[in-house]
Amino acid sequence: MLAETVCSAASAAGLGIAVVTAYRKRFLSATRIAAYSLVPVALVMTGVVGWVSGIVFKPTVWAGFGLLGIAWMLFSVTRFVERRSEGGKGRGVEGAAGGDAIAPTASAPSLGAGRRSAPQAQPKAKGKGKAGGGEDFSDIEAILKKHGI
Template sequence: MLTSTVCVALSAAGLAIALLAAYRRRFRRATLIAAVALLPVGLYMTGLVSLAGTVIRAVGEWAADLVFKPSVWAGFGVLALSVVLYVLARVAGRRKGVPEAGGGGAVARGAAAPALAPGKKPVPKKPKTDPDLAEFGEIEEILKRRGI
């Protein structure tokens, strides 16, 4: 009951200010003020004001528990440990090249690379040159000479 009265009063005051701005021929400002003034009534009618009150009370209770309950602090410790273990596993896997669970290495990740003999490096392919771009070779040389 009190919430509805406050919301209606806020909207009425805002609309009165909007009418005053319109009387002074500031129509753009009056429209903006009216738009903002209608928010409290709209929020109350949709039930979002009471929802916000419920959320604020829940956050307040959680914050009080955070301060006064050691089990909440232990929960944060468990979450932190979980994050640290996850990051360590990811870093260790990247450094040593250990394949993920399931084996298969590159094939399991979707790559179709040919198998190479141990100790041999793959030979990079030369890019194909476009005959239409051959005339730009001179320009490339000039730019390289000038360090661009």
């Protein structure tokens, strides 16, 4: 009964605001305000407000929401603890599954070739990196001098 009265008062206030807005020649806004103000009365007439107020004022419903919150908190804590205890090993089931490949020999040739060629390429890259880095800095210095910086 109280919820229906509050909804009716809110609708009446909204319609009053819509009338004042329409008096100021803002018909589009007034129509929008009137539409919003009719929603609470429509909910009362369809019975939704009675259904919701019946749920809200029952202690068993609130106890159920409390239990859902506790369950969610327990899930969150266990996931947090699981991630902390593993450290750098990976993620739970995904980490364990990631270590055991479905077809381990399928990627073996590509991994083997990559490991063999990487040490040969590294000494050459180090020599080029130092020479290339010096040239890059000289280019940058020239650009900065050109702009007077």
